[in-house]
Each structure stands twice: as structure tokens, then as C-alpha cells.
Amino acid sequence: MTDQRPYAALLAKGEDRRQRILAVAQRLLSRQGSRGTTIVQIAREAGVTPAGLLHHFESKEQLLHAVLDARDAFDEARADRxxxxxxxxxxxxxxxxxxxxxxxxxxxxxxxxxxxxxxxxxxxxxxxxxxxxxxxxxxxxxxxxxxxxxxxxxxxxxxxxxxxxxxxxxxxxxxxxxxxxxxxxxxxxxxxxxxxxxxxxx
Amino acid sequence: MTDQRPYAALLAKGEDRRQRILAVAQRLLSRQGSRGTTIVQIAREAGVTPAGLLHHFESKEQLLHAVLDARDAFDEARADRxxxxxxxxxxxxxxxxxxxxxxxxxxxxxxxxxxxxxxxxxxxxxxxxxxxxxxxxxxxxxxxxxxxxxxxxxxxxxxxxxxxxxxxxxxxxxxxxxxxxxxxxxxxxxxxxxxxxxxxxx
DNA sequence: ACCAACCTACCGAACACACGCTAGGTCGGT
DNA sequence: ACCGACCTAGCGTGTGTTCGGTAGGTTGGT
Known part of the structure; x- marks a missing residue:
């Protein structure tokens, strides 16, 4: 279970924050849409600065794709059975x-x-x-x-x-x-x- | 049929432009939504400057309501019969x-x-x-x-x-x-x- | 055990730009 | 003279994004 990659603990922390941002983004986007939701708002609710958010996702559009990818994966897993x-x-x-x-x-x-x-x-x-x-x-x-x-x-x-x-x-x-x-x-x-x-x- | 109000011809011209703006706004709004459509874009396609548009509609939100009102009136007329x-x-x-x-x-x-x-x-x-x-x-x-x-x-x-x-x-x-x-x-x-x-x- | 090199996470400040909107003015018909 | 139609120029604000930097954990060599 222990991660053997270099900088494992650091990366784990980053991944954790990344998931939190993803969750917040999903919640906000699903009510306000992409144009109605700002990076500032997502960042604030995830406890990060806008720059901090863009450290994990290189652009707003890429964050959008990431959110959709996560949902797609979730749905596909269910579609099989x-x-x-x-x-x-x-x-x-x-x-x-x-x-x-x-x-x-x-x-x-x-x-x-x-x-x-x-x-x-x-x-x-x-x-x-x-x-x-x-x-x-x-x-x-x-x-x-x-x-x-x-x-x-x-x-x-x-x-x-x-x-x-x-x-x-x-x-x-x-x-x-x-x-x-x-x-x-x-x-x-x-x-x-x-x-x-x-x-x-x- | 002739309008007896003062400045009749002027007002008629303004009303004409107003309708054109309304039509353009409706077309653009119905594809891009309110947040995806700027008054600059509407104005350009209607052949006016943004300031010229705001001479007829005092704000973007009011223009939005005007478009919706026009459609509502149109629909109601048909709903009766x-x-x-x-x-x-x-x-x-x-x-x-x-x-x-x-x-x-x-x-x-x-x-x-x-x-x-x-x-x-x-x-x-x-x-x-x-x-x-x-x-x-x-x-x-x-x-x-x-x-x-x-x-x-x-x-x-x-x-x-x-x-x-x-x-x-x-x-x-x-x-x-x-x-x-x-x-x-x-x-x-x-x-x-x-x-x-x-x-x-x- | 120690240290220098390195990496990741993240922030503060600033940038360029687009947006909605205002102020002041020109023109032409009434 | 007056009024409505419109334009040019600009203002304030919010946005996505960049840049340079700091803190601190991680690694491999000595």
C-alpha cells in the first residue's frame, strides 16, 4: 500500500488537494455552469488561491475537462453491469x-x-x-x-x-x-x- | 395609419432599430445564453455601437427581459386558440x-x-x-x-x-x-x- | 549524521484584456 | 429651440493567467 515513487508523501498531499478542488468544481459547475463559475470562487471554497489552483490544473478549460473525465469514468464503471x-x-x-x-x-x-x-x-x-x-x-x-x-x-x-x-x-x-x-x-x-x-x- | 405623435418619423426609426436589436439579441441568446453573449456582439450584428444599443435598452438585464417579454407575448397569443x-x-x-x-x-x-x-x-x-x-x-x-x-x-x-x-x-x-x-x-x-x-x- | 541539490506545493503581486456602462458631444429632423 | 438617435472616448471592475518567490519535505553522497 505504501507508495514507492519519489516524493511520495508530497505527491499524495497534492493529489488530495487536487481531488478537493475537483469536488468543489463539480458542485459549483453543476449549478452555475462554466461561464457562471470563476476560478477564484472554486479556489476559495477549496481553500487555495487562484494561483494555487492553477498549479494543479494548468487552465480553467483543462480543469473542466478533468471534472468531466472523472464523471465519465464513474458512469462507465456503472454502465458495464x-x-x-x-x-x-x-x-x-x-x-x-x-x-x-x-x-x-x-x-x-x-x-x-x-x-x-x-x-x-x-x-x-x-x-x-x-x-x-x-x-x-x-x-x-x-x-x-x-x-x-x-x-x-x-x-x-x-x-x-x-x-x-x-x-x-x-x-x-x-x-x-x-x-x-x-x-x-x-x-x-x-x-x-x-x-x-x-x-x-x- | 399615419402616426400623429410629435417626432413621429424619428420615433419610428428608433422603434425600427429597437426591433432589429431585439431580433439579433434573441438569435444570439438562444444559442450562447446570456453569459455567453456580450452587448458588443449584439450591437455589432445589429449595426450599432454598444452605446447606441444602451440608448434603447438601459441595461443588459433589461434587454434580456425585453426579449423574454416579446416571446411570452408571442406564445400567449397562440396559446389562446x-x-x-x-x-x-x-x-x-x-x-x-x-x-x-x-x-x-x-x-x-x-x-x-x-x-x-x-x-x-x-x-x-x-x-x-x-x-x-x-x-x-x-x-x-x-x-x-x-x-x-x-x-x-x-x-x-x-x-x-x-x-x-x-x-x-x-x-x-x-x-x-x-x-x-x-x-x-x-x-x-x-x-x-x-x-x-x-x-x-x- | 550531515549537507547540498532538488523537487513539490503554494502564495503575493501584477498583467492584459474584456466586460457593462457612463459622460459628453454631434447631427438632423420637428 | 428642442428632442431623439446615435457615436467617441473612457472608466471601473472582474477575469484568467503569468511570474518570481518561499517553505519545507526528499534524496543521494560524504
Whole structure:
């Protein structure tokens, strides 16, 4: 467990501070966006000066990428053990309340980078299609297994589902008092009805 | 038709320029948001200097409100003659392509004002609930008329629909090549199936 | 055990720049 | 003469970033 690199203790301390900055940055960025958050603000809440922050991240944009990379890694780790998409969808609502500070990050930053040519535009666009394709593949799997009906386009349905999730996130961020669980159960229930093969209608 | 006010021609010219600024501002704001758009940029594209712009709008924030007011008035005029909500929903997709520059405005600015305490937070939150309530009232009307089944909560369903519209807007802004019409027809079709009373299943 | 060389973490001060906005003025129509 | 439309010039502030420096832990040689 002991680190054998040179200057191990020093580097460990730096890494610790680095993680703290990352955490603060994530929290602030997910509410105020990139343009609404200053390096000064992040540095202050992390207990460092702006110059100290830039010792760990060479620029604001690079810090932004680092935050997104951390989240991407976190999500990927969970995406591997994905089961039935409908069951998965039902669990999304829980995660909102368990970790509210994680929720807005992508939605907020994505909105700031809608314009083609925006610094993170391409990153978010490919991320979007990865999400859609992952979902579509889940549907196709269900279709091949005979659990889902085959007369609907997986991609089209996936675009719809991603849109719903994005939208409900925005709504919830704007006003956390919306009936989140009810809406989710309603939607997943209607999804199940649509996906179920027409054979079993007693 | 002729204006009898004093300085009529002058005022008309000013009003003209004012409208042009408003149009440019709307276009830019709907892609880059408020923080991503400077009055210098708006002024330049409208053919005025920043000072000239501030002659018509006393501050950047006031210009923002003016843009939003204009759009609100436009939307209200259309909301009055609203018919069946499903039919209405089908027409949304057309409007995206007819007037793409109108689309992102609210979504983008809303995202910038998610944080409670943001300058336009309250405005967007009440606007959100107005949208939900309008939709819910449309559902209730259909229920009373016997066209819709009565065993689903109008508010819950409305929150879902608003989420879908918000999300599909975001998706379309990020990548206009998504199968917009297909997704819309799919969703509205599934809505009709859900709303239809269980009597007619031949 | 000691020491010089080295490295990492971090700060204080300053820089260049862009932003929103103001003050004062010019021009032309009424 | 008056008024509205507009411009030029500039001010104050906040931003991201750079530069030079300090403190102190770490290393390898003697």
C-alpha cells in the first residue's frame, strides 16, 4: 500500500488537494455552469488561491475537462453491469435524491456548448450518441430475446427516452418539488406496455 | 395609419432599430445564453455601437427581459386558440424547422437560471408551472368530454410531456440531425394510446 | 549524521484584456 | 429651440493567467 515513487508523501498531499478542488468544481459547475463559475470562487471554497489552483490544473478549460473525465469514468464503471433498461430507468430517480450534486453537471454544461464551435460541443455530441446507442442496443437485446416487440425502431425510441431523462432533469433542477417518482413510474409503466409483445393481452 | 405623435418619423426609426436589436439579441441568446453573449456582439450584428444599443435598452438585464417579454407575448397569443393537446403536440415539430431561431431561447436561458437566487430563476419557475398547468387543464378537458381515460393524473402526465419537449429541444439543438419527426410521431402515437379510454379495443 | 541539490506545493503581486456602462458631444429632423 | 438617435472616448471592475518567490519535505553522497 505504501507508495514507492519519489516524493511520495508530497505527491499524495497534492493529489488530495487536487481531488478537493475537483469536488468543489463539480458542485459549483453543476449549478452555475462554466461561464457562471470563476476560478477564484472554486479556489476559495477549496481553500487555495487562484494561483494555487492553477498549479494543479494548468487552465480553467483543462480543469473542466478533468471534472468531466472523472464523471465519465464513474458512469462507465456503472454502465458495464447494466441489466434490463426499464429496470435501470426506474433506479434513475433514486440516484437523483441520493446524489443531487451529481445531477446537473452534464445537462448544464451541455447547454452551454450547444453551439457548434463551442469548446466542448463535440465532446457532448458524441456523448449524446453514445447514450442513445447504448440504450438502443439494450432494446435490441430485449427484442432478440423475445421480451420486446419488434415493430418499433430502437433508435427512435432511445432518442425519446434520452429526451425524457434530459428534460425531467432540467425540470427537477428548476424545481425539486415536482412529483419525480410518480412521473418516473408512470413513464416506465407506459414504456413496459409499449415494449411488451402483443401476444399477452388476456 | 399615419402616426400623429410629435417626432413621429424619428420615433419610428428608433422603434425600427429597437426591433432589429431585439431580433439579433434573441438569435444570439438562444444559442450562447446570456453569459455567453456580450452587448458588443449584439450591437455589432445589429449595426450599432454598444452605446447606441444602451440608448434603447438601459441595461443588459433589461434587454434580456425585453426579449423574454416579446416571446411570452408571442406564445400567449397562440396559446389562446389551443385545441386538442395531442394535435397541438404534433405541430411542435414543424415549428422547429420553420423557425429554428425561436427554439432554444427559453431552454438555454432557463438552464442559466436554475440556481435559486439567479436573476431570472423565479420567472422561469413560474413559467414552467404555467406550461404544466395549461397542459394539465387540456387533459382534464379531454377527460370531462369522455375522450380521455380518467385513471391517470393529469399533472403527472403533463410533467412528463413538458420534460419530453424540453429534452427533445435540447437534443435537437445539440444535433439537428436527430430523427425529429419520427420521434414526435412515435411519442404522440403512444400518448394517444395511453389517453384513449379502454372501451375501444377491437 | 550531515549537507547540498532538488523537487513539490503554494502564495503575493501584477498583467492584459474584456466586460457593462457612463459622460459628453454631434447631427438632423420637428 | 428642442428632442431623439446615435457615436467617441473612457472608466471601473472582474477575469484568467503569468511570474518570481518561499517553505519545507526528499534524496543521494560524504
Amino acid at each position: 447494466m441489466g434490463d433498461i426499464v429496470e435501470e430507468l426506474e433506479r434513475v430517480a433514486e440516484r437523483y435524491r441520493e446524489a443531487p450534486e451529481l445531477v446537473g453537471l452534464f445537462s448544464v454544461l451541455q447547454m452551454e456548448n450547444i453551439e457548434p464551435g463551442a469548446p466542448l460541443h463535440d465532446r457532448f455530441r458524441t456523448r449524446y450518441w453514445v447514450a442513445v446507442e447504448t440504450l438502443a442496443e439494450g432494446i435490441r437485446r430485449g427484442q432478440r430475446a423475445g421480451r420486446y416487440r419488434t415493430d418499433l425502431d430502437p433508435t427512435v425510441k432511445s432518442v425519446e427516452i434520452v429526451a425524457f431523462i434530459t428534460g425531467i432533469q432540467t425540470s427537477w433542477l428548476l424545481d425539486p418539488s415536482i412529483p419525480l417518482t410518480e412521473v418516473f413510474t408512470e413513464y416506465t409503466a407506459s414504456l413496459t406496455r409499449q415494449l411488451a409483445p402483443p401476444s399477452d393481452t388476456p | 389551443m385545441g386538442d393537446i395531442v394535435e397541438e403536440l404534433e405541430r411542435v415539430a414543424e415549428r422547429y424547422r420553420e423557425a429554428p431561431e425561436l427554439v432554444g431561447l427559453f431552454s438555454v436561458l432557463q438552464m442559466e437560471n436554475i440556481e435559486p437566487g439567479a436573476p431570472l430563476h423565479d420567472r422561469f419557475r413560474t413559467r414552467y408551472w404555467v406550461a404544466v398547468e395549461t397542459l394539465a387543464e387540456g387533459i382534464r378537458r379531454g377527460q370531462r368530454a369522455g375522450r380521455y381515460r380518467t385513471d391517470l393524473d393529469p399533472t403527472v402526465k403533463s410533467v412528463e410531456i413538458v420534460a419530453f419537449i424540453t429534452g427533445i429541444q435540447t437534443s435537437w439543438l445539440l444535433d439537428p440531425s436527430i430523427p425529429l419527426t419520427e420521434v414526435f410521431t412515435e411519442y404522440t402515437a403512444s400518448l394517444t394510446r395511453q389517453l384513449a379510454p379502454p372501451s375501444d379495443t377491437p
